[in-house]
Amino acid sequence: MSEKIRYGFYSGCCFQGADERFFQILQDVFAKVDVELELIVDAVCCGSGVIEERSELTSLAVNAKNMAHAEQMGLPLYTPCSTCYNVIANAQKRMQEDPAVHAQVNEILAEQGLEYKGTCKITHTLWVFAQDVGLDKLKERITNPLNGLRVASYYGCHTRNPADIQGYESADNPTSLEDILEVLGVQIVDYDTKDDCCGYHLAWPNNKLNMQMTSNVLEGAHTKDVDMLVTSCPLCFKSMDGTQAKALAQTGKNFQLPVLFLPELVGLACGMSAEDMMLRYHGVPVNIRL
Amino acid sequence: MNATITPDRKSILANIRIQRFTPGEHKSAFYDNFKVNVETGMTVLEVLRLIKNTQDSSLTFRAFCRSKICGSCSVRVNGKPLLACSTQLMPILDDFKQESVIIQPMRNMPVLRDLVVDIDPVIEKLAKMHPYIMENRGRIPETLEQESLMSRQELTKFDYITDCILCGSCYSACSAASADPNYAGPLTLGKAYRFSADVRDSFKGERMQAAVDQGLWSCAQCRKCINVCPKDTRPAISIQRLRKMSIDDGIHDTPGSRRAKAYTDDVAKYGQVNKPMLPVIVNGPKGWAAIEAADNYLIKHGIEPTHQVCTLDGQSSTQKIYAKVKELESRGENKT
Ligand code: SF4
Ligand code: SF4
Ligand code: FES
Numbered sequence: 001m002s003e004k005i006r007y008g009f010y011s012g013c014c015f016q017g018a019d020e021r022f023f024q025i026l027q028d029v030f031a032k033v034d035v036e037l038e039l040i041v042d043a044v045c046c047g048s049g050v051i052e053e054r055s056e057l058t059s060l061a062v063n064a065k066n067m068a069h070a071e072q073m074g075l076p077l078y079t080p081c082s083t084c085y086n087v088i089a090n091a092q093k094r095m096q097e098d099p100a101v102h103a104q105v106n107e108i109l110a111e112q113g114l115e116y117k118g119t120c121k122i123t124h125t126l127w128v129f130a131q132d133v134g135l136d137k138l139k140e141r142i143t144n145p146l147n148g149l150r151v152a153s154y155y156g157c158h159t160r161n162p163a164d165i166q167g168y169e170s171a172d173n174p175t176s177l178e179d180i181l182e183v184l185g186v187q188i189v190d191y192d193t194k195d196d197c198c199g200y201h202l203a204w205p206n207n208k209l210n211m212q213m214t215s216n217v218l219e220g221a222h223t224k225d226v227d228m229l230v231t232s233c234p235l236c237f238k239s240m241d242g243t244q245a246k247a248l249a250q251t252g253k254n255f256q257l258p259v260l261f262l263p264e265l266v267g268l269a270c271g272m273s274a275e276d277m278m279l280r281y282h283g284v285p286v287n288i289r290l
Numbered sequence: 291m292n293a294t295i296t297p298d299r300k301s302i303l304a305n306i307r308i309q310r311f312t313p314g315e316h317k318s319a320f321y322d323n324f325k326v327n328v329e330t331g332m333t334v335l336e337v338l339r340l341i342k343n344t345q346d347s348s349l350t351f352r353a354f355c356r357s358k359i360c361g362s363c364s365v366r367v368n369g370k371p372l373l374a375c376s377t378q379l380m381p382i383l384d385d386f387k388q389e390s391v392i393i394q395p396m397r398n399m400p401v402l403r404d405l406v407v408d409i410d411p412v413i414e415k416l417a418k419m420h421p422y423i424m425e426n427r428g429r430i431p432e433t434l435e436q437e438s439l440m441s442r443q444e445l446t447k448f449d450y451i452t453d454c455i456l457c458g459s460c461y462s463a464c465s466a467a468s469a470d471p472n473y474a475g476p477l478t479l480g481k482a483y484r485f486s487a488d489v490r491d492s493f494k495g496e497r498m499q500a501a502v503d504q505g506l507w508s509c510a511q512c513r514k515c516i517n518v519c520p521k522d523t524r525p526a527i528s529i530q531r532l533r534k535m536s537i538d539d540g541i542h543d544t545p546g547s548r549r550a551k552a553y554t555d556d557v558a559k560y561g562q563v564n565k566p567m568l569p570v571i572v573n574g575p576k577g578w579a580a581i582e583a584a585d586n587y588l589i590k591h592g593i594e595p596t597h598q599v600c601t602l603d604g605q606s607s608t609q610k611i612y613a614k615v616k617e618l619e620s621r622g623e624n625k626t
Contacts, residue, residue: 013563044561044608049511051557053533053550056626058615062557062608086513104625108614112607157512162524171517172370173386195369197465197512204572205507205546212469213510281591 005132007078007123008070009037010088013045015234021278022234022261026080028276029267032141033133037078040069046087049201057104063091064105064116076121078128080263082233083201085124086158089165092122124159125262126232127168130176135183143271145185149228151265152189152221153177154240156233157197177232177262184269193220200239208250214239215251228258228286230265237261242283258286299330302383305390306337308349312403319401321392322346328379334393335363335374338405350404358520361457365405366394371459373520396462398475409458415474416456419482419500424493438490448487451480451528453521460515460525466508474504476515476525483528486535498536506532507546548572558612566597 015022027037043066051059066088070077079085095102096118106115129138155177163171178188199213218240221229231237239247241259248255264277268288279286306326311319324341335353342349351374353363358376365374367382368391382391399407429438460476461467467475474482482501486494498506506529515525537547552571556564566584569577585595618624 013565042607045553045557045563047553047557048563049530050550050553052530053537053546054554055534055615055619056530057619057624058554058612060626061611061615065607065611098625100625104618108611108618111610111614114607157510157514160517161513162516170385172368172382196468197510197514199466199469199510201510201512202466202508204549204568205544206505209466209470209473209508210510213465216465216469281593283587 004034004036005128006036006038006075007128008040008073008075010040010043010046010066010070010077010079010084012079012081012084013048019234019238021281022080022263025267025277026263028272029263029270030128032267032270032272033129033138035128035133038073038075040066040073040077042069046084048083049087057101057108059087060091060094060101061105061108063088064095065109065112065114067092067120067122068109068114068116071117071120076123078123078125080125080234082124082156082158083235085122086161086165089122092118092120093165123168124166124232126155126159126174126176126180127166129180129262129266131168135179138180138266139183142184142269144269146265146269147185149186150189150224150226151181151186152191152194152224152226152229153181154194154198154217154221154229154231154233154236156231156236158233158235177230180262180266181230184265186265189221189224189226191220191224191226193217196220198236198239200235203239203243210239211243211247211250214243214247215253218244218248218257219253222255222257226257228260228288230260230262232262234261244284256284258282258284258288260286300380301327301329302380302389304328304379304383306341307390307392308341308405309392309394310349310404311395311401313401322349328383330378330380332379333375334365334367334372334377334379337379338374338393350406352406359455361455364396364457364459364462366396366462367391369394371396371462371518373457373459376520396458398462398464398467399458407458409456412458412461412475412478413456415504416478416481418504419474419478420493420497421481421485423485423488423491426490426492429490440489444489448484448528451484451523451525454480454484454519454523455521457520459518459520463514463518465512465514466505466510470505470508472505473508474501474506476509476529478504479506479509479532480523480525480528483532483535486532494535494539498532498539498541501532502536502541502544506536507544545572558609561608 044062046063047059067077160171160174169176181188193216196217197213198217199210202210267277274288304326306324307321309319310322324345326337338351353375354360356375358373363374364371368386395401395405395407399409402408431438454477464475467473479501482497485491486497509529511526513526537550549572553563569580588595
């Protein structure tokens with residue numbers, strides 16, 4: 001039995017309703033590569049970058065609280081959500097750069113006996129697989145290589161921008177997602193709209209634009225004859241799977257493109273079934289028989 | 291020789307793929323390939339000039355100051371908009387582990403020729419945003435000899451944007467601007483914030499309306515604009531701040547401002563965004579149609595719909611955080 005890698009699991013807000021299944025899926029897939037997630041119970045929603053539109057200090061304090069709990073557990077904070085990663089990493093950077101803000105946030109937290117020391121390490125699915133678990137071990141655990149599957153890879157924006165929120169890899173030329181996919185055996189297909197934003201965060205303020213942006217990304221992948229698009233971000237997944245039918249209808253396009261959340265594809269390659277990955281809950285049918 | 295000052299010099303015979311296009315002459319854009327000995331320290335602009343001087347004098351690009359000041363030399367290298375005059379090519383070759391690069395004109399603007407784009411449409415958008423100060427009489431000194439002084443704190447609210455050189459890189463990177471030609475774009479909203487945050491200004495109200503009309507709520511907060519800005523002016527942050535300003539000024543009747551209120555209040559109440567009820571909170575009674583659609587989706591997949599938010603445990607202490615922040619903010623003591 002190899003040593004387990006453990007993380008404080010910051011779940012964020014996106015796994016509600018039909019997406020609650022991802023709690024289980026993530027834990028099951030990670031178990032295949034000896035990763036153990038321990039829920040950060042006292043965490044709260046990171047505010048998704050929206051609380052800043054009311055009060056930046058509130059957002060910083062709330063996310064310092066999230067990190068403080070991970071520090072208490074003595075574990076790195078892992079979040080599957082790219083936006084949570086972005087917001088929390090941004091809060092960390094902001095307090096690193098401005099000690100006065102850091103001190104004020106700690107004053108606020110002190111009333112609950114909490115302190116954010118600034119030592120918390122934050123990470124995301126991409127780097128858990130590509131670096132902590134490592135490609136070698138991941139390769140070992142693959143029992144169902146997905147050879148020949150044509151995949152459009154999609155990072156989304158929030159693990160990449162701006163460059164200095166992560167020190168794991170190049171921001172202009174990240175490779176973690178493709179590195180993981182390659183180990184799974186798939187064939188990665190390049191496409192024009194790969195670096196475009198799906199517009200998920202416009203779902204409420206400007207839904208029409210969100211649909212247009214999602215449609216643009218999907219079309220770029222679709223024209224390259226891929227079997228599916230795979231994304232490391234659960235919010236991009238929601239946009240591109242959950243609202244795909246609406247987005248394409250509204251923009252006068254007529255096709256369908258299966259979209260997978262990265263952990264689902266890793267699970268399949270590690271021998272778990274479509275049933276285990278609960279693929280039937282997808283908005284766009286995934287007819288994978290590998 | 292000190293290695294930290296003078297890096298190892300190397301030279302790579304690289305293939306420089308450049309997008310060419312002259313409207314009216316060519317049916318579509320195409321690529322030309324040039325072999326160039328790229329040396330450590332050479333900027334993208336130097337490579338372009340070398341090609342123009344030694345291989346093809348018709349290659350067209352724009353540059354002027356060569357010092358990151360005029361903002362005229364933006365191009366895309368491997369997809370990323372950057373200033374040709376102040377970006378070295380070797381680190382890019384190293385980053386991409388390739389002996390070739392693609393150089394293209396900026397996106398979201400019409401190409402005039404090869405790497406030269408027409409930035410006027412963007413500047414026209416900027417002009418509609420009232421990018422100037424209308425005097426705030428309260429800040430005009432008594433005598434001509436006195437200056438209208440600002441405190442350091444007042445200045446830091448916007449000084450980071452004054453560096454913007456209108457290079458257009460952020461606009462090129464913006465997917466919202468690609469998808470919606472009416473969207474003002476990052477640099478434009480950044481400037482709107484810069485003038486609205488200036489205590490010497492009194493024109494905020496009208497500028498705010500111009501910002502709302504031109505897409506204050508159309509930014510997806512993807513943060514690409516922050517990533518590409520050569521002057522680190524952080525447009526997406528300014529957009530967040532301008533949104534806050536608009537809400538503080540009483541513009542509550544946009545879906546975006548209702549979302550901001552909903553998220554902020556929900557996190558205090560439940561430690562979590564109340565996703566199941568969000569459609570009604572943001573869009574009013576017509577949001578019920580969306581909730582019904584979501585319910586039907588769940589039922590179709592054999593899941594019992596619930597309108598219950600999945601509360602996170604941290605909520606009780608969060609309320610205390612909110613109270614404390616409010617107290618600091620009301621006294622103007624917040625350090626953000
Ligand atoms: S904000 Fe930055 S990237 Fe955008 S135009 Fe100004 S200097 Fe260029
Ligand atoms: S953060 Fe907003 S303005 Fe900046 S590139 Fe993204 S959508 Fe455009
Ligand atoms: S030539 Fe002026 S900024 Fe590059």
